[in-house]
Amino acid sequence: MNSTIPSFGSLSQSLDRYLSRQVRCRNGNDALARQLSLLFSITCETSGPEEIEQFDRIFNRLVDEAAIDTRAFLSVQFSVAARAPRTTIRRLARDVIEVARPILVHSPHLDDADLIAVAVDAGLAHMAAIAERAELSVVVTDILVRRGDDDLRRKVAANHGALLSGQGFRRLSEQARTDARLEGHLVEREDLPAIVVRFLVRHGTGKARECFATTGTLASGPVRREESLPADFVPRSVASWLAIYDFDAAEARVAAFADHGQRGEPLLLRFVAEERFPEAAVLLARMLGVGRDAVVGWLTDADPQAFLVAARTLPLQVRTVSGLLNIGPWRQGLNGRTRQCAIRSYQALPIEACRQRLAALSRASGPAGPQPPDDRRSDRRGDRGCALDADWWSPDPSPAGA
Secondary structure (H helix, E strand, O other), X not given: OHHHOOOHHHHHHHHHHHHHHOOOOHHHHHHHHHHHHHHHHHHHHHOOHHHHHHHHHHHHHHHXXXXXXXXXXXXXXXXXXXXXXXXXXXXXHOOOHHHHHHHHHHOOOOOXXXXXXXXXXXXXXXXXXXXXXXXXXXXXXXXXXXXXXXXXXXXXXXXXXXXXXXXXXXXXXXXXXXXXXXXXXXXXXXXXXXXXXXXXXXXXXOHHXXXXXXXXXXXXXXXOOOOOOOOXXXXXXXXXXXXXXXXXXXXXXXXXXXXXXXXXXXXXXXXXXXXXXXXXXXXXXXXXXXXXXXXXXXXXXXXXXXXXXXHHOOOOOHHHHHHHOOOOOHHHHOOHHHHHHHHHHHHHOOHHHXXXXXXXXXXXXOOOOOOOOOHHHHHOOOOOOOOOOHHHHOOOXXXXXX
């Protein structure tokens, strides 16, 4: 039966001639657009790039005169198609929300740049549709969280396929202080960083405390301000966050760079600039001559002191250390003050003493990874009066004991 269906390539010239002669007639063009979309759905998987481009050009001409219900029909058809006329779907994504919604929610053919452009130029309804996509990158959610209203931020938080950056978690946490619905969405996320958990337990509406008490996540029940999180909570949270990274693939990429003579701090700086955390961790482990798991543990600990000691043994440039403090889980786990204190501490560390401590650090960092932060550490100050503790992350930290 399929053998009787003509290739679109054999029809494109005829369609061009038809549209050139056709007196603009909405009913006729609407019917043609619908029939052509059905033909596209049948032939798109076997059509070549030139034929897809011809489809795109014809659909663009038809959309000019198509009624809203026809444009909505095309949007539904293209949103689930294995291939799509790219210019047309980008145009439909900016149409009225009745037309744009299927494309914005379902189409895999819109990239981050397309979604960001719609989020910036269109209204809240379009952003709400984007927030329903099965997967969203941090560059898109950053725009939605920053430009959206309270309802949109709740929708983003409730979407477990939407990755959130440190900025995103911070903005949502600030709203969650007085928004129990948003806090409820946050505490259900598997990728919720421990520092956000800690902030919500202390400063939220009570949903976080209630959730952890009733689900048994905190065996001791509701958390009081002076209590610590359970000893295994932070490693579990960090492990969930690290699950988005493929360290084995990173090993292969770093090895490929080494085969081409690229290694050492120049390559590490490149990984930092490109925010390639797994590659940076793998390369740093090679440079230090220690296990990858140990280095990953140091790069995810709430206190960066172990990392600073290890980095000082090389020694890394200050700009490299500063960059590493701003990627991976530390992107949202450390605040500006903590990073500044870390840099001052790094510059003051004696290199020879750090080299003596590196072996001990390597032995101490086992499979368990980073050590959980203890609330008592928030009282610990370095020689320069800075606390290297993620407790300082909170947007509006309350005085101790408040």
